Amino acid sequence: MSTHFDATLDVKGAKCPMPLVKSRKAIGDLPVGHVLQVIATDRGSIADFQGWATTAKNIRLVAQETTAEGGQDLYVHYLERTA
Amino acid sequence: MTDLSLMPAPAATAAPAAVAPLTTAPAAPAVVTAAELYAKLLADAPLLIVDVRNPAEFARMRIEGREALDVLNIPYYAFIEDEDDAAAPIPTDREVVVVCAKEGSSEYVAELLAARGMAVSYLAGGFPAWGNHVDVRDVAAGAWGKVIQIARPARGDLSFVVVSDGAAAVIDPLRHTAVYHDTIAAEGASLAVVLDTHVHADHISGGPALAAATGAPYHVHAYDAIHPIDMLPATIPYTSLDDGQTFPIGAVTVTAHWFPGHTLGQFNFRLDAPDGTSALFTGDGIFLRSFGRPDLGGKGEAWTPLLYESLTERLPAIVHPHTLILPAHFSALDEAGADGVFSAPYAAVAATNDALRHRDLAEFTAYVLGHLPVFPPEYVQIKRVNIGLLEAGEQLADELELGKNICALSA
Numbered sequence: 001m002s003t004h005f006d007a008t009l010d011v012k013g014a015k016c017p018m019p020l021v022k023s024r025k026a027i028g029d030l031p032v033g034h035v036l037q038v039i040a041t042d043r044g045s046i047a048d049f050q051g052w053a054t055t056a057k058n059i060r061l062v063a064q065e066t067t068a069e070g071g072q073d074l075y076v077h078y079l080e081r082t083a
Numbered sequence: 084m085t086d087l088s089l090m091p092a093p094a095a096t097a098a099p100a101a102v103a104p105l106t107t108a109p110a111a112p113a114v115v116t117a118a119e120l121y122a123k124l125l126a127d128a129p130l131l132i133v134d135v136r137n138p139a140e141f142a143r144m145r146i147e148g149r150e151a152l153d154v155l156n157i158p159y160y161a162f163i164e165d166e167d168d169a170a171a172p173i174p175t176d177r178e179v180v181v182v183c184a185k186e187g188s189s190e191y192v193a194e195l196l197a198a199r200g201m202a203v204s205y206l207a208g209g210f211p212a213w214g215n216h217v218d219v220r221d222v223a224a225g226a227w228g229k230v231i232q233i234a235r236p237a238r239g240d241l242s243f244v245v246v247s248d249g250a251a252a253v254i255d256p257l258r259h260t261a262v263y264h265d266t267i268a269a270e271g272a273s274l275a276v277v278l279d280t281h282v283h284a285d286h287i288s289g290g291p292a293l294a295a296a297t298g299a300p301y302h303v304h305a306y307d308a309i310h311p312i313d314m315l316p317a318t319i320p321y322t323s324l325d326d327g328q329t330f331p332i333g334a335v336t337v338t339a340h341w342f343p344g345h346t347l348g349q350f351n352f353r354l355d356a357p358d359g360t361s362a363l364f365t366g367d368g369i370f371l372r373s374f375g376r377p378d379l380g381g382k383g384e385a386w387t388p389l390l391y392e393s394l395t396e397r398l399p400a401i402v403h404p405h406t407l408i409l410p411a412h413f414s415a416l417d418e419a420g421a422d423g424v425f426s427a428p429y430a431a432v433a434a435t436n437d438a439l440r441h442r443d444l445a446e447f448t449a450y451v452l453g454h455l456p457v458f459p460p461e462y463v464q465i466k467r468v469n470i471g472l473l474e475a476g477e478q479l480a481d482e483l484e485l486g487k488n489i490c491a492l493s494a
């Protein structure tokens with residue numbers, strides 16, 4: 001099952017807080033209703049994106065997936081700009 | 084404000100950070116090590132920890148101090164979302180230490196706060212550095228040698244090294260054993276014996292590893308070498324203990340005393356030095372303010388009367404009023420003196436510890452049942468690891484040992 005998205009942000013290798021800092025900026029550049037895919041390698045991003053989405057004013061966490069690429073776990077987040 | 088010395092040298096024209104108005108260039112945040120943070124917590128200077136991990140991580144384990152510590156959980160993403168909003172609850176007149184899961188987010192937030200004119204530092208290495216911080220202090224010393232306390236403050240775990248005339252004993256060693264090798268080497272001693280007061284449920288013992296590395300025998304009682312829930316025997320090499328068995332360590336003698344209750348095979352070890360110094364390593368028998376819960380083996384009903392007998396009959400028979408009580412855990416940092424040592428003479432413990440208040444068995448049982456904290460499910464696993472029924476690599480071991488010990492009855 002694949003989740004629809006309109007733009008993608010690669011933050012592989014980036015350490016906390018950069019995946020979130022970059023995501024915040026990227027989603028601000030999207031039109032309302034669009035979905036941003038964020039590809040991270042930081043395991044902590046799962047809980048952090050969940051926490052962020054519950055407190056952020058204009059973000060909805062649509063889905064999260066864990067996949068692997070070349071033996072490395074990838075944490076993929078889908079965020080919708082809601083306002 | 085010792086951490087200010089760690090800051091990069093300010094430009095010659097810059098005003099001191101503490102009085103700098105917002106219009107001058109902001110000071111960079113200082114870095115504080117886990118050891119420096121622990122010193123601040125013990126000194127009980129007014130301090131605010133801003134913990135920027137997510138609330139789930141914060142709920143699992145947090146940094147605890149004494150009276151003057153305040154802790155705020157403001158996730159770092161709140162600062163990214165709305166900096167003014169996130170910073171609003173932080174008073175500007177307090178020394179602030181920012182901590183996070185790794186280090187990067189606390190540095191990020193500390194820089195934001197420093198730019199707002201606050202006296203702020205962040206914890207080097209993040210929360211794991213705090214969780215694994217080991218603190219080493221002398222408890223007692225004389226011409227005979229010394230007793231050294233080795234603590235893991237984040238978990239409330241205490242262990243001890245006895246050194247006398249070139250010989251050493253280690254009691255209740257924690258999982259990471261380098262500190263014991265280093266401490267014993269620094270004293271010019273060699274390890275004679277490794278003693279566990281019991282098979283621990285809350286943390287992984289360093290005993291078998293220390294014994295394997297040095298050839299010293301590892302002692303734990305055979306009752307504890309059977310998993311109380313699985314009913315399976317230990318696969319690790321160990322030697323059992325006898326009630327009254329003595330271990331000469333240089334000029335001092337360590338005597339093993341059976342003290343069932345927290346576990347069936349729990350022992351206390353009493354140290355006697357030639358100058359009359361007396362100390363009792365109580366493991367999870369009695370703590371300074373509480374005592375070891377009797378239910379972690381799943382047999383609380385059977386073990387509570389044994390614990391009652393241990394506390395009311397065995398304990399008074401093996402201590403003098405001046406015997407130093409040296410437990411394997413603390414629950415709160417204010418159990419230590421300002422010197423960071425978690426000990427008190429038996430007379431003081433007997434006068435202040437609610438566990439030793441006179442009760443008959445029925446009252447005692449009701450007290451125990453009324454003060455049992457949650458039973459962490461990982462404690463069954465940890466006991467398996469400690470007797471060799473389960474192999475734990477570093478990652479599993481870290482996960483099993485997450486959080487503070489819950490071995491004492493609740494207040």
Ligand SMILES: [Fe+2]
Nearest residue numbers: 283285367490
């Ligand atoms: Fe314990």
